[in-house]
Amino acid sequence: MNTESVVELLGKVPLLHRLTSLSLKRIAQVVVFKRYERGDYVVRRDEEVEGVYFLLQGQAQVLGSAGDSSEFLLKPFDFFGRGIFGNVYSADVVALSQLTCLLLMSHHCSLLETNPISDPDKDLDTPCLVERILSLDPLDLTLFRGFTIPNAPTFGKVFGGQLVGQALAAATNTxxxxxxxxxxxxxxxxxxDITIPILYEVHHLRDGNNFATRRVDARQKGKTIFILFASFQRDQQGFDHQESNMPHMSPPETLVTREEMIERRITDPLLPRDYRNKIAAEKILTWPIDIRFCEPSYYTEQTKSPPRLNYWFRARGKLSDDQALHRCVVAFASDLIFACIGLNPHRKKGMSAAALSLDHSLWFHRPLRADDWLLFVMVNPTSFQSRGLTTGEMFNRKGELVVSLTQEALLKEAVTIKPIFGAKL
Incomplete structure (x- = not known):
């Protein structure tokens, strides 16, 4: 086949829909044809994978898959390779008929990248995006204005962590x-509403010798959308003990980033085809918080899983030594995935669901650095009717408990979820 014919075939592969025609042509020039007879192993479990396979003719079966077997039947224009973590594969793939594949070798897989993943070491020397997200315009002594900047995380609405972090920053300024x-x-x-500014009005509730208390009302379009109460304390000597123990987890340097994990899941045949095609068609944005999940999983948004999660996180970029800033950044990061784990035991195929935060509380126990790795351990002990409670602990690398958290969320199942500017209930 000539290059033009291969480009035409590759253009039908969902994984490649986000690439330009020039990128497709470059891939077409380096792919290798692989042919298999019925019963041949294309890839074996626990073996090194050569690269990413694109099926052109025939069918293949993923062996040992749970659930609907049709979801794990590989058909023309499907794709797989590399597994979730590393280059060691996680499944057996066997040809069900005469099979023809195009193979993009591992050393050429960079051609698939549309959003280069940022270098975590380089991130330490660059200004923090999260610091820009949390910056406010002072309008008066107790009135501040915040914005949702274009590259801030959003989920069709103002991200809850942004409200918490910006409101805390406003209170801290007073x-x-x-x-x-x-x-x-x-x-x-x-x-x-992500398209308009947010006004933060700070109320002085108490100013004592050692403690101060503030209330912050966040408003849009004349309505209060969010309220925060925060207590501040002067440094004082006191008792020190800790009963909570940090669970043993792999060091964050040995784990892949959230963005890399998503990219690798796209080519894993142990995940349903519809799920992989959906992710392949989406643009993967780099969050201002670097997240490294501690345990790999095959769970999707429509498969049941335990209501718990552990991951390391840190801000991308270098922060100043201002402890107040570090706590605002942790407040921002604390809501990124916190509420969602309450949905895990209830997910099912075809279900559309959302977790909407109702309240969110943090207790800061010890000094911390948000630009150094923190382990976030979270569990949802119970959900009933429409509400779920999630608790969490954050540890620094020395095993010190630095933050405790709780959140109650509204857990909803719906055919379609359309964020609107209005009441949550």
Whole structure:
């Protein structure tokens, strides 16, 4: 086949729909034809994978897959390779008929990249995106204006962590620098609109010798969409003990980033074809928080899994030594996946669901750095009717408990979920 014919065939592969015609042509020039007879193993479990396979003719079967077997039947224009973590494969793939594949060798797989993953070591020397997200315009002594900048995480509405982090930043700006936030309690009232600014009005509830208390009302279109209460304390000597133990987890340097994990899941045949095609068609954005999941999984948004999660995280970029800033960044990051784990035991094929935060609380126990690795251990102990409770702990690399968290969320099942500017209930 000539290059033009291969380009035409590759253009029908969902994984490649996000690439330009020039990228497709480059791939067409380096792919290798592979042919198999019925019963031949294309790839064996636990073996090194040569690269990414694109099926052109015939069918193949993923062996040992659970669930609907039709979801794991590989057909023309399907794709697989490399597995979820590393180049060691996670499944047996066998030809069901005469099979023809195009193979993009591992050393050419960079041609598939549309969004280069940022270098975590380089991130340490660059300004923090999350710091720009949390920056506010002072309009008065107790009034601040925040924005949803174009590359901030959004989910069709203002991200809850943005509201928590910006509101805490507003409160911090009204407290003397010797007092640092030690706890906060917040309530999400209305869905925020990402297209307009957010006004944060700070109320002085208390100013004592050692403690200060603030309430922050976040408003859009004349309505209060979010409320935060925060307590600040001057540094004081006291008792020190810790009963919570950090679970043993692999070091974050040995784990792949969230973005890399998503890219690798796209080519894993142990995941349903529809799920992989959906992810392949989406643009993967790099979050301002670097997340490294501790345990690989084959779970999707429509398969049941335990209501718990562990991951390391840190801000991308270098932060100043201001402890108040680090706590605002942790407040921002704490809501990224927290509420969603309450849905895990209830997921099923065809279900569309959402977790909407109702309230969110943090207790800061010890000094921390948000630009160094923190282990986030979270579990949802119970859900009933429409609400789920999630608790969490954050540890630094020395095993010190630095933050405790709780959140209650509204867990909803719906045919379609359309974020609107209005009440959550």
């Amino acid at each position: 407290v003397e620098s010797t007092k640092i936030v030690h706890n906060l309690h917040s309530y999400f009232l209305l869905v925020g």
